[in-house]
Amino acid sequence: MPGVIRAVDLVKYLGGIQVVRGVSLDVERSRITVIMGPNGSGKTTLLRMLGLLLPPDGGLLEMDGVNLLSLDEEGRRGFLRRVAFVPQKPVVLTANVYRNIAIPLRLRGLDPRTADAEAWRWLKEVNLEKHAWKSAHSLSGGERQLLALARALALSPDVLLLDEPTSHLDPKNAAFIQRLVKEYVSERGIHCVVVSHNVREAKFLADEILVMVSGRIKARYGPDAPESELLKWI
Ligand SMILES: Nc1ncnc2c1ncn2[C@@H]1O[C@H](COP(=O)(O)OP(=O)(O)O)[C@@H](O)[C@H]1O
Ligand SMILES: [Mg+2]
Numbered sequence: 001m002p003g004v005i006r007a008v009d010l011v012k013y014l015g016g017i018q019v020v021r022g023v024s025l026d027v028e029r030s031r032i033t034v035i036m037g038p039n040g041s042g043k044t045t046l047l048r049m050l051g052l053l054l055p056p057d058g059g060l061l062e063m064d065g066v067n068l069l070s071l072d073e074e075g076r077r078g079f080l081r082r083v084a085f086v087p088q089k090p091v092v093l094t095a096n097v098y099r100n101i102a103i104p105l106r107l108r109g110l111d112p113r114t115a116d117a118e119a120w121r122w123l124k125e126v127n128l129e130k131h132a133w134k135s136a137h138s139l140s141g142g143e144r145q146l147l148a149l150a151r152a153l154a155l156s157p158d159v160l161l162l163d164e165p166t167s168h169l170d171p172k173n174a175a176f177i178q179r180l181v182k183e184y185v186s187e188r189g190i191h192c193v194v195v196s197h198n199v200r201e202a203k204f205l206a207d208e209i210l211v212m213v214s215g216r217i218k219a220r221y222g223p224d225a226p227e228s229e230l231l232k233w234i
Helices: 043-050 073-080 097-107 112-125 141-154 171-188 199-205 227-231
Strands: 004-014 017-028 032-036 058-063 083-086 159-163 191-195 208-213 216-221
Touching: 004 043, 017 043, 017 058, 017 191, 017 216, 032 043, 032 171, 032 199, 043 159, 043 191, 083 141, 097 112, 097 141, 112 141, 141 159, 141 171, 159 171, 171 191, 171 199, 191 199, 199 227
Parallel strands: 032 191, 032 208, 083 159, 159 191
Antiparallel strands: 004 017, 004 058, 208 216
């Protein structure tokens, strides 16, 4: 499955300010690109543009040579069905924990029995089955993050976009999720971009680490970059 998501010179203005200022990157299959950088540097804005959740004001965005910015509404919806985006503050549905995974799967067209079995499998995978019948709103921040990740992975995305996915997790859960994401991406050969403030996480997950400062990519590293070098930027 060859393929690449290619962003060239992406630009975004928010509130009259250019917050993404000409960013180019390639996101290849089976590889994880980690974006690091200080608060307010434009990481979330960039991630949302890569998932077509926010339209760029300039630049190009392609997947496998198809221009994602000139898709018609049907084409855009088709692409969005292939994307899973987990925001920094995960959104949960007003329903129990189990249905938070099962409902999106049913909406994707899985038959109810398969959707329910998959939802259960992923709840167990992230160790939330004991909370299955609770309201998702009653979960702690970390539990919500686990739920949002389980829901995203259950959807079998082709493009996985994670915004600070372990920021609310304890070290044990964070390590577990990092391994889970890494395995998932390489086994399924999907595209993955992760925003992270955690240098160790970045080095563990990444095939490529991009440092974003004031809306621009200021440095690119491999996973072997020294921690001290990465820490300089954040
Ligand atoms: N809706 C918005 N309106 C105006 N400014 C925004 C909006 N969303 C984000 N910003 C600003 O854009 C900049 C980049 O934000 P963001 O992409 O969230 O940064 P990061 O994820 O790196 O912390 C910040 O200065 C932020 O305040
Ligand atoms: Mg952010």
